[in-house]
Amino acid sequence: MSNAELLSTLDMARFAGQGFLRLDAVVPEALNQQFLDDIGHVSENEIGSAIEHYGRIMSRSAIPVVGAGTPLTDAYPPDSALTRILELPKVAGAIESLVGGDCVLDHHFLHITFPPHLLEKPAPAQHNHQDSTVDPRQAFDVQIMYFPHAVTENMGGTRFIPGTHLRVVSEAAIARYQNVLGQQRIVCPAGTLLFVHHGIWHGGGANRSDRMRYMFKMRLAPQRPQQRLWDTSDLDTQTPQRPIFWLGESVREDDVATHLTRNLPWHEQDTGRLEHLNAIRFWRYLTGDEKFDADYWLTRVENEPQ
């Protein structure tokens, strides 16, 4: 991955605080078309039913059946659309920065959300959930969601709630939360990739269009501590604590501390502060700097004078 364009420190801080990284139209159109050809996409007019189309794609597409834990670099055939996408400099850089170039493929899956006319009855939106199961690790997997065609609002693009990634919940136990302030939905140009921390709350939307919506998801797992894997040339390890609460006329800068302590629309008054503490702890993991703090949140509760 020598051509990789690594993330910057601010990119990583934004990911640490909100749990996602979005690269719009990063995949060129020719590669999107190659991917659609590889999976066996056909026009909606040629499809009799959703089950028939899924069955055909499952049995005939060029998406390989890959054992869990296969090195990502061995997962896809050379010159396949997926290999070429993963080798794009921005894509390779994001992977290397988040989970390391030697990460493994946990699993992949092609999600197809069918339009109502190909279903016996319209499918509702998927409940909000966190993938896999309860996962209290500090290390994290990354899920890449690839949208090979433009996603319009009525196609029900993936919905997700920024900043929920550090919450420890059990998969669909959060299904009751129908709507959460600050939720986002993917509406994007073709070739967009959404990288998410494995813990982010998300779900597929209902497709109300007359087109199929494809989303190819890859879950990648690190094989090394995720410390300083990004371009750390701009990482300032000597930043002094800034004033808090009584700020006078000072303006908050677009810096690491700001991204780790950002109040999000869905934050509860008290646990929103715990989100700050947990994001700061996450940054300590990412930097290996056990003394790091932002706005004194951890220093205050760790102060035990001897």
Added chain:
Amino acid sequence: MLVLYLQNSALDSRVIAWANYDGTGSSRPMTGDSDEPPYSTGVHALRDGWRLFQASTLQQHSHGDEFRTGYLKYEFFFEQLVHTDE
């Protein structure tokens, strides 16, 4: 049924998440169907005729787990009875 998640344990605090379930079948609320809460606070739901019948209790933090976050804490269940033709 209306479920509101509030910013803190006070019923007059701001709504941060919500869910609707319509037992009459006249509407089919689903996940992600709106970005604006139906009421700004729990009290506004009361004023509109919703009856509160359950509120989450405050839990003491267990030792060693004080900083872990998980499910939304301030959950309030409301009901409203309506007449149907059936």
